Amino acid sequence: METVKLGMLGLGTVGSGVLEMIENNESKIRNIIGRELSVKTVVVRHPEKHQNAAADIKLTTEFEEVLNDNEIQIVVELIGGIHPAKEYIERLLKAHKSVVTANKDLIASYGPELAALAYENHCDLMYEASVAGGIPILRTIVNSFAADNILEVKGIVNGTTNYILTQMNQKHWTYDEALKKAQELGFAEADPTNDVTGKDAAYKMIILSYFAFGTQLKIDDFKTEGIDTLNAFDVSQAESLGYVIKLVGSAKVINGGVFVDVAPTLVPEDHPLATINNEFNAVMVTGKAVGDTLFYGPGAGGLPTANSVLSDITSEVKNLIMGTSGHAFNTYQNEYVPADPDDVSYPYYLSLTMPDVSGQMLKFTKIMADVKASFSQIVQSPIKDEGIAHVAVITHELSQSQLTELKHQLHNADSIKLNAAYKVLEN
Template structure:
């Protein structure tokens, strides 16, 4: 038969985009796959809320309407969250339904179990839309870099934080003012915690790390620092130094180990990531053979994310035609240790306050000498209440040296280190 019927769990922003794209691009999908897609049944929480599409699809609140329907072969999960999404997808795979999801939280934390379950049931589990919205980064890494050794993947993978930092840099707004504007424009949720504290970006870096290096890292394995404590004066000073402050996720090979981190970073104005503004995302992949490649586009939104979902659906359809379902989306797997703090080396931007009196700067330079670290650039400004603010860009130093610096300054008691942001040239 040339018709493949779909089910869907959830009909929010992304789900509505999927429905619209299936209807609008039916002919092209048929031309590419030789099959017509029909969204038959959608499970929602509130039937009354979605009556505008009741004549187009069958709406239900009962998962069994999808599980027990032999006509439905592929199910799209766009309900979000970890629970009950995991339990729902588990039932779908056990019922031998192929699953396409945009759920980064679930894939990052529970993906390994679901991937094993999908393989055991001969089903496809696809999740291209879980990272960077409309950017086809996961399939690109899995396919186009299959013969290359990726050494680093880094990027701006959260549109909410990127919009906020863009406004702070370009408009001179405070963090609070930029967040409020982001919420008014729909770029930030009413509760933006996962975004502004870096957790959303961390989930995406977990998935990117697994695809790039074949190693599963857990959230507790790496440091995650958000932007909710970023000061407007540090954004301004970054500009004065010739950088742009961005929330950057990075995963890289270090001496046969893996280093992952999500944190604000100073990105040189000459670096491609510096020009990624507002709600847009970008991922840079470095391969030994190809060098640096940049993938740029909208990181969220109904249609960009729905486009990635449809891409996964067409892949599942092609697998059905070729009878090759049940293979993992990404089959690359190897065990790598976590890099040690002594192995991870970067330049850093440091912002400190200290008493504006003789001898305090000498204390700072003495501590830097004791840990065998040095300054590249340094600016001192008069502060309030007899305190001076000092902004520094260091030469290359290790994470171990940075931790030792923090401990020594805490022991001194008079010098406060407010932030330490990686510098990306």
């Protein structure tokens, strides 16, 4: 039986998972693709740290040993980050080697450009593992929604922040306590900035939007807000109002325009996304024909992500066998037209503080009336011995323009402070 030889860049948690799955599932892989898979060469910074690698795998610090090896047909990029991964992948594609990657930062920033380079050189660029780890969401959108008109994609696509929010909600921990525990368990990096500021989720929403709507967005095209300024009071207040706060990424078509955002969101307790806890991810895809569908699973981790990488590898082997390499993973293309802010509306949760004296609520309701806004729920909680009151409000739907004006007026109100304004998801 013929053997397809692979190269790898990086041998961290996911890379080790790929090797483990190839070894443990050798018989099934051979049965499905009709070929043996063999990792020939792995590029690492410190070969001495990987002495447990199989004896038949060559460890090297030299990228050219993979690039110039004509036996290696597929290369798996798992070093992460944009540079030098981008330059490595460009050189591999120009050498007519297909590439499989889990690099969301790179794909979100340069995916279409790299896909075009792969097409020019009659090879493939595959990246199922770049979004939601072990959930095969990209291939599902490409194949199972090919004939449906997708209206919205939303979900919880960052396991670090979801773990933190789960602890804040269920155990009433502070943000700092939950983050520290996430780091101890390996769910958060030593520097968690990309996760907690929403940047990681934003990269994933760029890729999901590209597959769902054919639009090529940049991270500066839409609003991204993380959980790093979220406090325990708002988590508790949301719970008392019947909601759970989640970091939700959303992309939807509104009157022909596309609206994308990543932000802390109040999710009704009986909504499917409210039940997604700890490090798990979920993506909801709403199609015009099929309605709402939900895809749930581990969003990260060595073996779950390795499974998605292996899925891409086996797909590419089939392409090599049939001579069909050189077709883009996603061929759906549309011009990006941002939705009109006046067309985008949601209810909002407002967290306010104001002096606990008469006349302040009247002042607030007048500001709401000035921007033609109203509310469905309002809760006032005096802060003992401080003469200050916390006020939590659930508004009726506000357009983005109304919300901007409301924030402006509250900012100019001397005695009323707007601490947070979070979108409210409706069932």
